Amino acid sequence: MTNENRDQFRPEDHPNDHFLLTTVVGSYPKPKWLNRAKELYEDDDHEFDDEDWNEATDDAARLITAEHERAGLDVVVDGEMRRTEMVEFFAHRIEGYEFNGPVKVWGHNYFDKPSVVSEVEYDESWLVDEYEFTAGAATRPVKVPITGPYTLANWSFNEAYSDEEALAYDLADLVNEEIEKLVEAGARYVQIDEPALATTPDDHAIVGECLERIVDGLPEDVRVGLHVCYGDYSRIYPEILEFPVQEFDLELANGDYEQLDVFKDPEFTKDLALGVTDAHVAEVESVEEIEANIRKGLEVVPPEQLVISPDCGVKLLPREVAYEKMANMVEAARNVEEDLDAGEIDLGERATPADD
Amino acid sequence: MTDYVSTTPGLFPLPDWAKEDLSDLKGHQKGDLIGGDEDGEIAAAYEEARGEVIDRQREAGIDRIAEGQLRWDDMLAHPLAVHDAVETRGIVRYYDNNNFYREPVVSGDLDFSGDVASELEAASDRVEEGLQAVLPGPYSLADLATDEHYGDEAEFLAAIADFLAGEAEAFPDHETLFLLEPSLVESPPEDGEDERASEAIDEVASATDSEVVVQPYWGALEEKVYAHLLDADVDAVGFDFVSDREDNVYNLQEYGAPGSISLGLADGQNTLVEEPETIRERVEWIDDQLPVSAFETVYLTTNTETFYLPYAKFEAKLEALGEAAELAEVKAA
Numbered sequence: 001m002t003n004e005n006r007d008q009f010r011p012e013d014h015p016n017d018h019f020l021l022t023t024v025v026g027s028y029p030k031p032k033w034l035n036r037a038k039e040l041y042e043d044d045d046h047e048f049d050d051e052d053w054n055e056a057t058d059d060a061a062r063l064i065t066a067e068h069e070r071a072g073l074d075v076v077v078d079g080e081m082r083r084t085e086m087v088e089f090f091a092h093r094i095e096g097y098e099f100n101g102p103v104k105v106w107g108h109n110y111f112d113k114p115s116v117v118s119e120v121e122y123d124e125s126w127l128v129d130e131y132e133f134t135a136g137a138a139t140r141p142v143k144v145p146i147t148g149p150y151t152l153a154n155w156s157f158n159e160a161y162s163d164e165e166a167l168a169y170d171l172a173d174l175v176n177e178e179i180e181k182l183v184e185a186g187a188r189y190v191q192i193d194e195p196a197l198a199t200t201p202d203d204h205a206i207v208g209e210c211l212e213r214i215v216d217g218l219p220e221d222v223r224v225g226l227h228v229c230y231g232d233y234s235r236i237y238p239e240i241l242e243f244p245v246q247e248f249d250l251e252l253a254n255g256d257y258e259q260l261d262v263f264k265d266p267e268f269t270k271d272l273a274l275g276v277t278d279a280h281v282a283e284v285e286s287v288e289e290i291e292a293n294i295r296k297g298l299e300v301v302p303p304e305q306l307v308i309s310p311d312c313g314v315k316l317l318p319r320e321v322a323y324e325k326m327a328n329m330v331e332a333a334r335n336v337e338e339d340l341d342a343g344e345i346d347l348g349e350r351a352t353p354a355d356d
Numbered sequence: 357m358t359d360y361v362s363t364t365p366g367l368f369p370l371p372d373w374a375k376e377d378l379s380d381l382k383g384h385q386k387g388d389l390i391g392g393d394e395d396g397e398i399a400a401a402y403e404e405a406r407g408e409v410i411d412r413q414r415e416a417g418i419d420r421i422a423e424g425q426l427r428w429d430d431m432l433a434h435p436l437a438v439h440d441a442v443e444t445r446g447i448v449r450y451y452d453n454n455n456f457y458r459e460p461v462v463s464g465d466l467d468f469s470g471d472v473a474s475e476l477e478a479a480s481d482r483v484e485e486g487l488q489a490v491l492p493g494p495y496s497l498a499d500l501a502t503d504e505h506y507g508d509e510a511e512f513l514a515a516i517a518d519f520l521a522g523e524a525e526a527f528p529d530h531e532t533l534f535l536l537e538p539s540l541v542e543s544p545p546e547d548g549e550d551e552r553a554s555e556a557i558d559e560v561a562s563a564t565d566s567e568v569v570v571q572p573y574w575g576a577l578e579e580k581v582y583a584h585l586l587d588a589d590v591d592a593v594g595f596d597f598v599s600d601r602e603d604n605v606y607n608l609q610e611y612g613a614p615g616s617i618s619l620g621l622a623d624g625q626n627t628l629v630e631e632p633e634t635i636r637e638r639v640e641w642i643d644d645q646l647p648v649s650a651f652e653t654v655y656l657t658t659n660t661e662t663f664y665l666p667y668a669k670f671e672a673k674l675e676a677l678g679e680a681a682e683l684a685e686v687k688a689a
Contacts, residue, residue, distance in 0.1 A: 100627055101372055101666030106447060106456035107389045107429050108379030113666070115627040155454060159628035199454070 003304040005223050005246050006271055008188065009075050009141045016337035020294065020308050021074050022330050023273070025227055025249060026145035026191065027086075027313030028067075028079025029322050034060045057082045061130075062137045071326035072334075075143045075189055078134040080315070086147045086193065087155045088112050094152075094174060096120035096160065115157040116167060122174045128185050135186060144187050145227070148194035149175050149210045150203065155196060165206050172213035179214065183222055191225040191249060198231025204239050215244045225249050225273060229312045234262045241269055249273035251311035253293055254280065263300045272301045275311030276332070277325045282317060284324040290332035298347060303340055308333045359653045360639075362681035363420035364413075365534050365571055365594075365624070366490035367661035369670050370426050374405040386447060389429040389458060392438030392471050402427055403478065410482050412671055417678030420488035420532050420655075423479035430457035431661070432492040432536060433500045435523065438471050440464070441505070451542055451574065453625075453664070461502045462512070466519040473526035480528040487530040493537035493570060494520055494556035495545065510552055517556035521563035532567045534594075534618075535560060536661070540585070541575040541596075550584040558588040567591040567653070569618045573660050576603030583611055591653075594618035597638060598659040605645045615652045620659030621680075622673050627665060629672040635680035656681050 010019045037056040040048035064079035083089040091097040091114035098117050102110035127144055135142045149171035153164045161167040179190055192214065197207050207226075215224055225247035228236070233250065240248065252259060252275045263272070274297035276290050285293075297306050308329060314322040339345050370378065381398050382388045394402070409424040428434035431450055436442045437457070441464030447456040476489055492500070494517040498509075506512040524533060535557060545553045561568040570585065571594030577585065585593060593613055595604040598620055608617075621638045622630045635656060656677055662670045 100669055102375060103666055104369065104375075104663055105454060107384065107386070108375065108382055109384055110375055110379075157625075157627040159626065199449070199452075 003271065005221065006304070006307065008221060008223075011074060011140070016334065016341050018303050018337040018340040020303060020306050020333045020337055022308045022333045023073055023075040023143055024068065024077060024310055024326065025279075025313045026077050026080050026143075026193070027083075027315035028064050028077075028081075029315055029317060029319040030079075030081060031060055031063065031319070034081065058133065061134060065134055065137045065142075067323060068326065069138065069140055071323060072330035073326060074140060076134075076138050076140045077143050077145065078130065078137075080145070080313070082130055085111050086195075087152060088114065090126060090147050090152055091156065093124065093126045094120050094171075095123045097156070113155065113157060115159050116153075116161065117159045119160060120167070120170050120174060122177050125181050126178050128178075128181050131182055131187050132185055141189060142187070143189040143191055144182055145191045145193055146175060146178070148192040148196075148207070148226075149214070150207045151194050151196035154200065168206055168210055169213060172210035175210075176214050176216055176218075179218060179222075183218060188221065189223045189225075191227055192245070193227045195227075195229055197228050197236065201231060201235035204236045208239070208243050211243045211245060223247065225271075227273075227312075229275075230254070233259050237262050238266050241266075245270065247271040247273050247307060249275075249307075249309055251275045251279075252296075253278045253285075253311050257293070257296050260296055260300065268300050268305070271305045271307055272297055273307035273309045274300075276308055277310045277329055279310050279312040279314045280316065282321050284321055284328060287328045287332045287335065290329055291336055294332055294336045295345065298345065302347065303337075358651050360681045360684040361419045361653055361655050362677045363418060363488060363532070363534075363618075363655050363657050364422055364674070364677070365536055365573075365657060365661050366422040366425045366488070367428060367431060367663050368409050368422070368424040368426060369663045369665055369667050371405055371408050372667050374401055374408075374426070377401050386444075386458060389444075390427050390434075390438060392469075394427075406475075406479060407482060410479060413674055416671070416674035417682065418674055419678075419681060420486050421479070421483045422488045422490055422534075423475050425475075425490055427475065430460070431455070431663070432496055432538075433457045433460050435469065435472055435492065435520070436460040436462065436466075436497060436501050439466065439469050441466055442501075445502075451538060455664070457500070459502060460500070462505050464505055466515050468522045468526070469519075470523070470526055472523050473528070476530065477528050480530070485531070487528075489524070489527050489530045489533045489564070489566070491520055491524065491533065491535055491560070493535040493540070494560055495553040496537050496539035499539035499543055509549070513552055513556050517559045520560045524560055524563040527564060530564070530566050532569060533561075533564050535568065535570045535590075537570055537572045538574050538660075540572040540577055540581055544578050544581050547580075550581050551587075553581070554584040554588045557585070557590065561588060561590045567616070569594055569616075569655060571618055571620070571657075572596065573620060574599055576600045576607060579607065579610070582607045586611060586614065590614060592616035592618050592655060594620060594655070594657070596620040596659040597642065598623045605642070608642075608646055613651070616654065617651055618655035618657055620657055622656075622658045622677055624658035624660035624662045624673070625664045627669045629669065630676050630680075632676050632679035632683055635676060636683045639680075639684050654684070656684065
């Protein structure tokens, strides 16, 4: 059995017959010097200007893209070096949003929660420059993570729309427009991030309708994934199987795979991008441990539907820990591929007829 | 003649300078949150911020001045989070919001603390009249906490009520006490429990001579819960007309209300600022729905706490409420 959509990202020199695509969710710790540069950039008294800042973020994007390649990942990102918070970044680029100051999330952790004050409109491209730069710096295929319209709506104040649903659909149309531009620029792998769905799982139908709008008119070979994390998956499964995406990227290592069984019945018919390392624990999981996690994924889908990924963005980890986790993850995936090639993994009921 | 009084349920956002200063002074992690024994620069920053929000309310013409509950890092769970017999554990979601607080686990007798009283004491030095106290209602506070000491739900609720009554007794002179009870809507008490919730509220209300307002929010109370709440000896019950008109009007029509009511008419969770005239029209609309409405006092307030808002929008909401109460007053006269 093959999986053309996924296997377009298989490297030519891939060492094993089996292929478990390795990638990441998106964010990565920023180099300390980039944070220092940002402080200088934001300091009006300092001469550090736009040009300096662009140079710094270009350098950081090159550096982290290379770091992902060095870890051996099959599909890479730039670690979102140019992005701030996942809603703020997009709200700054969409007409109709305004910022009124920070609001509390917990303790003294705040974010600039934006307000939608008029109909949202597409102005200039959000991510095409970022994609083109990263693709130019990378030797591997590049994935583009985009905050999903439901999360963009849910994590904003709504002053202009009758309800959040109407806002989410308008935003979905803008995401569709952006993805069309990304595809024109050569992007083939897009990931929609919808963390807000985990807190309001009853809204899964709204997210489904948003995705219908997002993929409208896209070429079939473009891979669209959906990332959802930190929630009760039983409340959105199996309904999400109806969503028009190829892949679900799920956080499962953090909960020690307690929720794995949710996806066994009914059969998981999409590709599973399985979280195999915890994004919020600073201990690096061993290669053996991650191999065991990958094998858990094989209880849900056959190898050709499996993708290997961390639970979530890793930006809160120390950078060396983030790197070690990526590197161990890739090594573990290659080991499991070898075991699959050697027929040493019992796929149980999942064995395809050709294996009989 | 009805008295229209502008107020808020407290729990304000920190002014932006205080957000910055206090996060530098205290830090961003779980262990850095308020412990109740702060001093030095941290205490001074809170004192200055408290003064600022008191001045701001006065400038906006707010009739009942809240202390602001700026120290309440854990929102309504604060009075327990700083208590000696309580251990704070993981970060948990605050109702259905993108906000979190430390789970307070009660592991010993909830004796007198005085934390909230000392805040109000500090505020009373700056407020000559119209001081308003704010506490979580006993039902909500019990709902937000975990009990590992009393071992029985009814006993735990009674202990929380005792504790809150003790705090209220220690308050300096104040005009009103707002008891915030969102859990009565969010996780409504079941049969038997509803009666106990009402008794618990009654106990806290009896501990003060001030006007007591019980303010549920994020919807309307279930009929039975509302009916039981009316048994408590409180001066006013609050209604969140931002999130639900129909069921709140139904409750008022079917069961009546105490002598005074509190109307949540400005959205405490959205940056869209209501026009004072719009707020006044909403008062009139509600008035039109009721067969008899000779309320002694009608409090005009945001439906929820306002810490969800950017500071400047919080200020704008105060302005709108202050002006709306004046407009309503003129109309009534």
